[in-house]
Amino acid sequence: MKQAEELPHRVKSVQEAVERYRVPSAKSVWQKSRNYRLALLYLLPSLVLFGVFMFYPMIYSLYLSFFFTDAQGSPALFVGLENYAYLWESASFRRSVIVTLLFVAMTVPAGVVLALFLALIANEKLRGIGFFRTIFASTLGMSVAASAVIWLFMFHPTAGILNAMLLGLNLPALSWLQDSTMALVSIAITTVWMNTGFSFLILLGGLQNIDEHLYESARIDGAGYFYQLRRITVPMLSPTLFFIITISFINAFQSFGQVDILTGGGPAEATNLIIYSIYREAFIYYQFGPASAMAIVLFAAVLVLTLLQFKFGERKVHYQ
Amino acid sequence: MRKTILYTLLSIAALVMFFPILYAFSVSFMTSEDILNRQVIPSAPTLDNYRGVLESVPILHYLMNSFIVASTATLGMLIVSALAAFIFAFIPFKGRQAVFLLFISTLLIPWEATMIPNFLTIQSLGWMNNYLALTVPFFALAFGTFLLRQHFKTVPHELYEAAQVEGLSHFQFFYKVVVPYAKTSFVTLGIFGFLTTWNMYLWPLLVTTNDTVRTVQIGLRRLQADEVATNWGLVMAGVVLVIIPTLILLAAGQKQLQKGLTKGAIK
Known part of the structure; x- marks a missing residue:
């Protein structure tokens, strides 16, 4: 109590005060458990919802992946690791993994570089810059369904504007979605475009957090734009960049709507990305066992990525 | 130059x-x-395409559904996250760190990896074609909890003292002091929540089998499948109707969203 009277001006927040002035006391059990009861009450909604819609289904997915299921989706026959063995041998699943990895390779670097470029040019103090920022962020407001439908039209072989542009430049028209290599590229283009808004906004925020003085002293030393970019901007932005790279990876793994609308996984499974393949296995063929095994593989992949982000992301934040 | x-x-x-x-x-x-x-x-x-789209699919009904789903999910998200954030910011108890880790661990679970059991759960609850299926599973959000907690932690000590002098209970302190203080974070999370739930695609596709609660995103898919061969103008009119609400929201809240999300990303 005495302490509290002496030091109130140093305390900046309740959190700090609570931690500093906490004193062990001999209260009754009822009083002592007061915080527990309060915490339980306030945390209960979150805990129940996480339990029902996150933790339980995660465990149940694992459980289902060891079973063959009947038409209602209930486990019917324990098969051990057979579903995983089936996946391992399935040409279709292997194809799906390869396609997903190719898709990641196409979308992540391109998406990050594009968003970084936009963030850099939008971070200048110019008249009307707010307008450009809103435009660049606009795809954040675009749903996957709306985006995919617009691009579907632009990719159209005869009515599409993209082929019209190519012909206008005297280039041959492309079969954007009908050719098996181009189809994946086309979905990648759509995905990069859709995700740019979010990446741009986060990177712009990261750029604005860099201390202006660093650039001032660099300018005094006569450093040029690209030297500053390489020596100040990129290193200072690295935690944000790392975050965006991880998010882009995870987004690429989770792409579904654009595949569903643009190609339906075709032609010849050339765009059968992992989530689409889980969806097909579970909700079109009703093979919940193998589909759950796929879901577990997906979970493992995302888990590794996120842990890498935590590990390296944390380390990089330190020198900020 | x-x-x-x-x-x-x-x-x-x-x-x-x-x-x-x-x-x-x-x-x-x-x-x-x-x-x-x-x-x-x-x-x-x-304007023929707009007239056409209003006649050929119940697009206004879909828009209404999306609006109900996105607002309810957002409101639920704000309340549930705020309650949890309040505990993490103000109420110390032994094991709080462990509970916090439990919240963090939900970030490691991609939603798609849980969709099969979730679909079965929704079926057995009898929530198919029901707003509940489209909203309740999204109420608890670790990201939202962290975002609000970050802001709650900056509530000045004087406010806490004043609340005690006034004899406010914890709950009164929560909704009379903390919530108004962290208003901007609520706005950020609200915009974020509305955008993501309005734009949901895979989940509504799974849990709606008829038009009663079907959202506009799935309506768009149907419109596209029905009309693509014949009438692109009509499909694009549908697209425009779907994107206008979120584009307006984004333009209005972009600054707010940027500040909030960056904080969430770096912290």
């Missing part, structure tokens, strides 16, 4: 990035001849 280069780059980039959206608007006002001739700008702007 430098300014000219920058403005040129900005304008080109804006044109390329915004082209698909502008093009969708433009096509939605075109006659079918214009579309066949691959015009970029309608030669004789018409």
Whole structure:
């Protein structure tokens, strides 16, 4: 109590005060458990919802992946690791993994570089810059369904504007979605475009957090734009960049709507990305066992990525 | 010189990035001849496509559903996250760190990896074709809890003291002091929540089998499948109706969202 009277001006927040002035006391059990009861009450909604819609289904997915299921989706026959063995041998699943990895390779670097470029040019103090920022962020407001439908039209072989542009430049028209290599590229283009808004906004925020003085002293030393970019901007932005790279990876793994609308996984499974393949296995063929095994593989992949982000992301934040 | 280069780059980039959206608007006002001739700008702007889309699919009904789903999910998200954030910011108890880790661990679970059991759960609860299926599973959100907790932790000590002098209970302190204090974070999370739930695609596809609660995103898919061969103008009119609400929301809340999300990303 005495302490509290002496030091109130140093305390900046309740959190700090609570931690500093906490004193062990001999209260009754009822009083002592007061915080527990309060915490339980306030945390209960979150805990129940996480339990029902996150933790339980995660465990149940694992459980289902060891079973063959009947038409209602209930486990019917324990098969051990057979579903995983089936996946391992399935040409279709292997194809799906390869396609997903190719898709990641196409979308992540391109998406990050594009968003970084936009963030850099939008971070200048110019008249009307707010307008450009809103435009660049606009795809954040675009749903996957709306985006995919617009691009579907632009990719159209005869009515599409993209082929019209190519012909206008005297280039041959492309079969954007009908050719098996181009189809994946086309979905990648759509995905990069859709995700740019979010990446741009986060990177712009990261750029604005860099201390202006660093650039001032660099300018005094006569450093040029690209030297500053390489020596100040990129290193200072690295935690944000790392975050965006991880998010882009995870987004690429989770792409579904654009595949569903643009190609339906075709032609010849050339765009059968992992989530689409889980969806097909579970909700079109009703093979919940193998589909759950796929879901577990997906979970493992995302888990590794996120842990890498935590590990390296944390380390990089330190020198900020 | 430098300014000219920058403005040129900005304008080109804006044109390329915004082209698909502008093009969708433009096509939605075109006659079918214009579309066949691959015009970029309608030669004789018409509202026929909008009339057509309103007649051919219950798009207003879908929009209404999306609006109900997105607002309910957002509101639920704000309340549930705020309650949890309050505990993490103000109420110390032994094991709080462990509970916090439990919250963090939900970030490691991709939603798609849980969709099969979740679908079965929804079936057994009898929530198919029900708003509950589209909203309740999204109420608890670790990201939202962290975002609010970050802001709650900056509540000045004087406010806490004043609340005690006034004899406010914890709950009164929560909704009379903390919530108004962290208003901006609520706005950020609200915009974020509305955008993501309005734009949901895979989950509504699974848990709606008829039009009663079907959202506009799935309606768009149906419209596209039904009309693509015949009438692109009509499909684009549908697209425009779907994107207008979120584009307006984004334009209005972009600054707010940027500040909030960056904080969430770096912290």
